[in-house]
Amino acid sequence: MSKLSPLERRAALTLAGVISLRLFGLFLVLPVFSVYARAMPDATPFLIGLALGVYGIGQMCLQIPLGMLSDRIGRKPAITLGLVVFAAGGLVAALSHTLSGIVLGRALQGMGAVAGAGTALAADLTADENRGKVMGIVGVSIGMSFLLALILGPPLEAVAGLPGLFGLTSLLSLVAIGMLWLLVPTPPRLGASHGARFGKVLRMLADSRLAVLNGSVFFLHALLTASFVGLPILLVDALHLPVARHWLLYLPVMTIAALAMGALLPRMRDETRAARMVVACVAVIGTSLAGMAVAGASALVLGVAATAFFAAFNLLEAALPTLVSRLAPPALRGAAMGAYSTSQFFGAFVGGAIGGIALGRYGPHGVFAMAAMLSLAWLPLAAWGARRVVAVDGVAPAA
Known part of the structure; x- marks a missing residue:
């Protein structure tokens, strides 16, 4: 396997x-939001879930347009536009005094839909045989930021409150813009200004x-967001663990999960093995969620189930976009x-x-x-997809 070039x-x-x-x-807001939001005057279980998930609406509507825009004007300008909008949404949420206002700010944050263009930029800057390594590095960094956020979110909220956390998201977004232009290499244009037409995309x-x-990836993030509607409340109500001490669970869970991802990621070198690993991860995620549902007041059961969940989640976060970038035509990658x-x-x-509805009717479990x-x-769906990848992968491409 080839090594990464300096670039x-x-x-x-x-x-x-x-x-x-x-x-x-x-x-940063995930480990504290549902507990904090319960104290707001207009709080309902559904509105708590909506505030966590509404971010996805703007992302859903604008990822493809911004991805196509990045194919036309370049990755960096499109990403910058999205980061500015994201920062504005964080400011709106920080200045809001009701849960409804936070919903509005989170929706605006979601309109800074740069994930597709950012992943396409990573793919543009790497050779096909090294793309899995680069996605793995990005995946590990996301996992580390996730770990640090879960540990630092509660004490930061104690100091600055939830408005302070939202304000920090805006500040970090502006710092990211500076890093993007000063440190990240600029890829060569792929000549896609006439290639990314809607018919070809379809x-x-x-x-x-x-x-x-x-x-x-729809199922993966639906399950993640639903889990964080219930998990902080479960830790407080069932395990009687104060928010400021939630890191006692998150630190070992996320550390072991990151090590497991690092050990398994090299096994996903080609599409066939990656597709089979996806199926295994789905099975692990379903089993671990069932474990968390029956954990009761057992910290051990909850910890083991959460470790399995986040190990599979982190692995899929690296594997799925790698497969997409390999299968998509370069000119339409954005x-x-x-x-x-x-x-x-x-x-x-x-x-x-869904998490908000379930919380209101059945509680965190x-x-x-x-x-x-x-x-x-x-x-x-994952099993059928794995068979499709194996079937296509076994056929030599047409000349």
């Missing part, structure tokens, strides 16, 4: 920094393998990653809504039970 190494590390800064701000997305990958990210954040919206049932719909 690829620089691209991977600097772009990972840009992406992680933005996501660190988003992740024909590309008709590929059943891409459709399965888009469906998979649009392909935009479609992928649309599915991802639509899943976040649906997961937040019911959130995980409903998420486990949702994973049963994902498993056959």
Whole structure:
């Protein structure tokens, strides 16, 4: 397997920094939001879930347009535009005194839909055989930002409150813009200014393998968002663990999960093995969600189940976009990653809504039970997709 070139190494590390800064701000609110939101005057379980998931609406609507825009005007200008909008949404949420106002700010944050263009930029700067490594580096950096956010979110909220956390997301977004232009290499233009037309995009997305990958990331982020509707409340109500001490669970869970991802990622070197690993990860996620649903007041059961969940989640976060970038035509890669990210954040919206409904009707354990049932719909899709990838991968491409 070839080593990363100096340009690829620089691209991977600097772009990972840009992406992680933005996501660190988003992740900061996850471990505290549902507990904090319960005290707001207009709070309902559904509105709590909506506030977590509404971010996905703007992402869902604008990922493909911004991905296509990045194919035309370049990745960096499109990403910059999205980061500015994202920063504005954080400011709106920080200045809001009601949960409804936070919903508005989170929706505006979601309109800064740069995930597809950012992933396409990573793909532009790497050779095909090294793309998995670069996505792995980005995935590890996201996992580390997730870990740090879960640990630092509660004490930062104690100091600055939830408005302070939202304000910090805006500041980090502006820092990310500086890093993007000063540190991240600029890829050569692929000549896609006339290639990313809507008809060609639709024909590309008709590929059943891409459709399965888009469906998979929908389920993945629906389950993640639903889980964070219930998890902080479960830790407080069932385990009687104060918010400021939630890091006692998150630190070992996320550390072990990151090590597991690092050990398994090299096994996903080609499309066939990656597709089979996806199926295994889906099974692990469904089982771990069921474990969290029946954990009761057992910290051990909850910890083991959460570790399995986040190990599989982190692995899929690296594997799925790598597969999309390999299967999409280079000139349409921004649009392909935009479609992928649309599915991802639509899943976040649906997961937040489902989690809020389940929380109101069945409590925090019911959130995980409903998420486990949702994973049963994902498993056959992933299995069928793996068979499609294997079947196509075994056929030599036409000359």
